[in-house]
Amino acid sequence: MTDTLDDILTADAELPLGADLRQAVDAWLTHLVNERGQSPATCEAYARDLRQFLAFLKSHLGHPPCLGDLARLDAKAFRAFLAKRRKAKVISRSLARSLSALRTFFRWLEREDTLKNRAVLQVALPKIPHSVPKPLTIEGAASLVVADVTFETEWIVARDVAVMLLLYGAGLRISEALSLTPNKAPLDGRDVMHIKGKGGKERLVPALAIVSGAIAKYMRLCPHPLTPDGPLFLGARGGPLSPRLIQLAMEKLRHQLGLPETATPHALRHSFATHLLSAGADLRQIQELLGHASLSTTQVYTEVDRERLLAVYDQAHPRAARL
Incomplete structure (x- = not known):
């Protein structure tokens, strides 16, 4: 700082x-x-x-x-x-x-x-057009982390997969993923990450086994020394990994996989939230996992998940079947 x-x-x-x-x-x-x-x-x-x-x-x-x-x-x-x-x-x-x-x-x-x-x-604040997050489909998000990537060396592929899994599997912002250190990563039995997000707001985020496994694989393959309190993710020359490199990797992958232009690193975080909501997760829980200060910020995902809301309406409304 x-x-x-x-x-x-x-x-x-x-x-x-x-x-x-x-x-x-x-x-x-x-x-x-x-x-x-x-x-x-x-x-x-x-x-x-x-x-x-x-x-x-x-x-x-x-x-x-x-x-x-x-x-x-x-x-x-x-x-x-x-x-x-x-x-x-x-x-x-x-x-x-x-x-x-x-x-x-x-x-x-x-x-x-x-x-x-x-x-x-x-002076009035300029009006900001209302926008809705553009998540990937479950299949599209999954394809990013199992793609047959032939344009990078093995350790860089493993690194990029680990970062993308942190975005999609844990809902981290790219800055949060790249600020992780080896001693804070979900390894050696640690299945929860202590994340410091926007405005210094802290939260606990669970890590799936596939996320921990991807990080462990990257660390085994990384040719540069990793210090316990230094950056976990490194660039090709051994310095801290730039977010721009992950953005470029996503660009290459979406062209290779035929994904839309909206398939960006942040779209993986949107996908994390949207897919949790579709699976029935509580909005308050998603708010905590994402580190949103206000529930209104999280509520935008309900607009993305209209299909699920309509299905709940059809099941719950006593006159839905007759309307």
Whole structure:
């Protein structure tokens, strides 16, 4: 986490800012990491969003912005920033995240008695189109982990299979799977993983025997040394495995197997939830397994599983057979 903060602060140091604003930005980012425990991905996204806004503000004002400039901003300035980003083809979801980051920053400035400007709260969040997760079929998900892959060496195939099984067999996010260490992996009789997810939220996730077996096979074949508290999954040169390599592996496999373009690593997590729901699992249990903070986030899977809901209706409604 310290390396992540150093990288963020180094990137932000390249942006011309007034000395007082520079100090405030650095303090806020440190607060996100050390006090709020935000994930590296969230901190990097928030830092990037703020950096883009401050770069826009420098161009808009004609000089490096300072805290006094932020105190005088009105809602029009924030709307102009969003309009410029939208003109650059930035999607609504990203714009909403940018505005959320700015709101968080200005609220923190107010709590710290640095300045008070609530103009950003007058700007409505962009409407995000409602989307439904696109899981794979059970057969499609299973085909990914038994495919006859001929374009990679044996240990890399074993590694990719182990990662994909963690996504589909345990419902992990790809970042959670790649953050596992050998001493936290489901091995040597451990059938439960202690996972730290978004926002530092911790949960226990059971591991199927097939998942443990795939990890054990990968570890036997891996040509690079694995340390107990180091990364479990390594790249070809022995460094930590990049999520992009798993995404590329999925692209190759879906072309080889004739799977849809929606067959991504995250689709395996969606498939985990959807297939559990189809099998009769309780929504609250699925929420805990996925690490969702709110049940409303998990409820989106009920839209995917309409066929099961209609079947339950047909069986349970006393007049269903006569309607």
